[in-house]
Amino acid sequence: MAQAFTGVHNINMDAKGRLAFPARQRDRLGPDSNSTLVATVNVSSPCLFIYPQPAWEQVLEKVQALPTMRPGVQNFQRLFVGYATEIEFDGNGRLLLPASLREYAGLDKKVVLVGQINKFELWDEHRWQDVRQQPVEIPEELQSIAL
Amino acid sequence: MAQAFTGVHNINMDAKGRLAFPARQRDRLGPDSNSTLVATVNVSSPCLFIYPQPAWEQVLEKVQALPTMRPGVQNFQRLFVGYATEIEFDGNGRLLLPASLREYAGLDKKVVLVGQINKFELWDEHRWQDVRQQPVEIPEELQSIAL
């Protein structure tokens, strides 16, 4: 793993739907500032995933290897692969998200970018607040380790 | 274990959100004063964790090893990993905490730093008072060891 993505950033999208990606995070994507990203939907939560192109390739391979005829798999692939879109930074380090993705995640003006190791999650602020305020039930696996 | 962190310190954050880390504790982080820290949220209490970078790496490994698809685990990882942010000391030995973390823990001006072996906890003073005054129920695991 090159560099794990972490951190929570509140970002304002402007009226044109442009998203000013935090400079620090942009630098982690690679020394060459004009790297390509791939955005798609998180089928199990109302938010988007944003992968650096190389990480996306790896994920896509795994997804392609799934048994397509198994029930559910096809639905998953349809959305996950279908919504995947290459996006690039404009001259000011901003991303323009396709309208279809913005609509899926309910992105309006205030959004939240959340680092998740090999990818980012992008949330509408209200939905993020909801997630955050839900009590986190500590799963069994966690109760046995020290943090 | 290099050096266990202990001690409770009342600290004032200044208007810019800078946190003057007690010099004694800073020295314990390592002889080189410019060591990196990682701050994140404690998902089960309204306070922050502050790890020395190496300790964080170890914790992150444990967290990544958890079964991601298990319900609860995903929520936990999203918050715990998501909020993790590298922070460094400025020239005066102060830390600048990201706004998102300050907001999570309700940190305003008066905060409390609590040593916790391999990490620190950072509390808003009021919330710390509340916790302190709550009766401590002794869990089973404790009844079998001598203090």
Next chain:
DNA sequence: CCACAATTACCCACATCTACCCACTAACCG
């Protein structure tokens, strides 16, 4: 195939924030 509308890409201008620096005061130690 053309005309028009909508969208996107590129550019520039400005507001805001942050990292870094310096200065001052308070606390500690010999």
Next chain:
DNA sequence: CGGTTAGTGGGTAGATGTGGGTAATTGTGG
């Protein structure tokens, strides 16, 4: 009591975020 270290506050240059104008491109309908 002087000297050194720690804690506090604030100024400033440069980086970053924000907004908008305009040209190029795409899509749509006639």
